Amino acid sequence: MEAKQWNIQVDITEEGDDTFARVFLNVKDIHHLTGFGHSRRNPIDRPVPEIGDELAVARALADLADKLLATTSQDIAQFAGPAGQNRW
Template sequence: MAHTSEWKVHLYLFEDEGTTKARVVLDTGTTTLTGHGTAHCSPADTDVPEIGDELAAGRALYDLGRQLVVIAETDIGAEGAPVAEKERSPAVGWPM
């Protein structure tokens, strides 16, 4: 069964005094989901806005991806199929 669809994603970044916030909005045509991410620059570090953008955007996308997986697992369960056990990967990078 062939299937083609287009989902639209918008990523918004806001930076103020060493804190970068990201919001990513996914529009599937039937559902809208929003992911959020934040990055903080340590006072001891050089302020490089691009790094804050990358971290905040990555965290927002990770949040969105987590939401999509939860929805898919719920849909799988509703179809009567078993849902695989969840694995937790170790946290890496700067604190959220």
Template sequence: MTRTLQWNVDVALVEDEGTTKARARLRTDTGTITGYGTAHLSPQDVDVPKIGEELAAARAMHSVVRQLMRAADRDLQAVGAGPSGPPEPGYGWPYSAP
């Protein structure tokens, strides 16, 4: 059986005096995940608004990705398919054993 879904991501950006804020909202068939990101212009940097927009948007989408991966991990564990040990590297910060 083929199943086709469409999930949409909406990114909103606001710039104000050297700070760019972004909100990324992923809409799925079952809900919404929202992430936020910020970029600050350093006084010694050249003011290129596009760079702040890219950084803030990337950080907001990265937040959405982390939340989506956590939800997938929870769903896997709920059906008995989750990992039995520490998380494998592959997303987020690499795992390092103590």
């Protein structure tokens, strides 16, 4: 069995009531994808930075997942033959 490891880097920045997250997926020799997320605190809510971080990162990971699925779909289309036939 071959073991593989993919790494995701998460960067979070805050500007006032806005929190931005960027996640990077680096897969050796395959993909380098980036997902983005944003959250905004309602000014009448108590400031709890962890909530903004969690929401922004969750949204960035969801964006990354969508991009990875799109990349995978393109790869499948490239290697799949006519309906029901594979070229591998």
